[in-house]
Amino acid sequence: MNKILCLLVVISTISLPSIAKVIHQERSLYRNILVEDKFNLRCLKFNVKTSKTNQSCLYKNDPQRLVFNYTKLLFSSLLVMEKAPENILIIGLGGGTMSNTLHQLYPSARITNVEIDPAVIKVARQYFGFFENERVTSKVQDGRIFIKRAALKKKRYDWIILDAFNGDYIPEHLLTREFLQEAKQLLTPDGVLSANTFSISELYNHESATYYQVFGDFFNVRNSKNSNRIILAVNQELPDGKQITERAQALNQTLKPYNINIIDITTNMTSTMDEKDWPTQTKLLTDQYSPANLLNY
Template sequence: MTAAVVAETIHEARSKYRDITVTQVGERRCLLFNVHRGDRNQTCMMMNDRDQLVFDYTRMSFVGLLLQPEPESILVIGLGGGSIPMTFAELYPDAKIDVIEIDEAVVNVAEEYFYYSDTDNMKAHVDDGRPFIKRAGIRGETYDYIVLDAFSGDYIPEHMLTREFLEEVKTIMTEDSVLVANTFSTSRLYDHESVTYQRSFGEFYNFKLPTSGNRIIIATLNTLPPRGELVEASRRIAPSLEKFGISLTDYPRRLTTRVDWDMSRRELTDQYSPGNLLREN
């Protein structure tokens, strides 16, 4: 009988927002939030192949390149271990990349244990993503590629799920921008989230993989391109993503605009929040 492999804890900290743990098994190093409640890994990195993206959802976050293959400005809400912004920085070294992370302790862990560091073009801001976006909109700033990947340890922060928040996100988008939102395919909020995105953006792409419990919402201010264009784009871009483990040519057939949610569900607002919904039974 093979003995179970036990992860070694190499760092533990309690910030004002959460418990943070870094573990390692062999070459695999992982960041966890609120581990005492059984929450899952936020980021994992293979120390012998740091380019390789370990999780499906991380790789899925690059699906927006099918719609916006040449982003010059990128906004990532939620740092984790920094895999997403660091991959963007390698793919697009001249792009401006802003990373917003509310928890300074997470930034410190990403720097110390996951090789994240600011560069001339990439900067981590310790801030709440929503007011950062609101201020950017007031200043007239826009981004070509926006990733919503904030996670509290329990769920996506509820103030980043509402109609009002999505309307603020739209103020930093142009007709060429793409929004990529990481959420979950089995959440009790699935119908409510879907209705909220639909009412804010109209038709959007839903992206799921059978190997992942995550789903990615892809939204734009423009009419969504047809699948044929996405297939062609995937063939052009895929070679540059292979080293990261991203099989982009497999993605277009997984994108759908089919409504698979209850459209009668109430949209999420600042007054009608996910926290309220989760307490309703």
């Protein structure tokens, strides 16, 4: 009888749902912000009403090791660069994971993080170890306004990362042809623009057509593990398969400590030179036509 009781206790313990503990919660000017701990995982959430709420996560016992597949996929950008980036612009901070990782990889690079919500920056510093110094800075500003002003100042970046979300989707004014044209002006001649978006969005065709209209051919990077896709757009011709393979082999050992298998990621890269998977007459997203926040994904 005692054995049966013990077995029941073990079964009930295993079947109990693991409950995340909310360690911080606030309502900012723009969104609901939550920080939750679940065993070794700490996550930042922006919107509790939808199922896709995690904006950033870290392993508390190993913050260097990346959690999200999309974050790892972003490092495919290094495969289309001829040299290490010296000036990096990140639109959308989250927990600051990308900024922290890039600073570890390229300590001499200048990294500018742009985040519209000052509460997100505060939470990133307090709960996710977001690191700043004279080379890593954060700006409280709308990403599009920052880019407009940076263009007036003749700023140039080797790598621009678009990773802004409002809790539902990418803000629609950061998806349009006009915005992408403004961002393209900030790229150095061999610069790369990386956009974190989705492969199952109702806007997929519109986004693809819009990026193609502004940049020409680009890379899609995606895998079967999630619905994210990374768009890699450049200011010059896309590198060929041999160049990408060589760069992946050179970066492989450097990126392993961050839980990034860059060689595996090369198998998830496709070029629009080989396949344009959207209808020819797809309507472009513009400042006059940008229904991003009205569509579900």
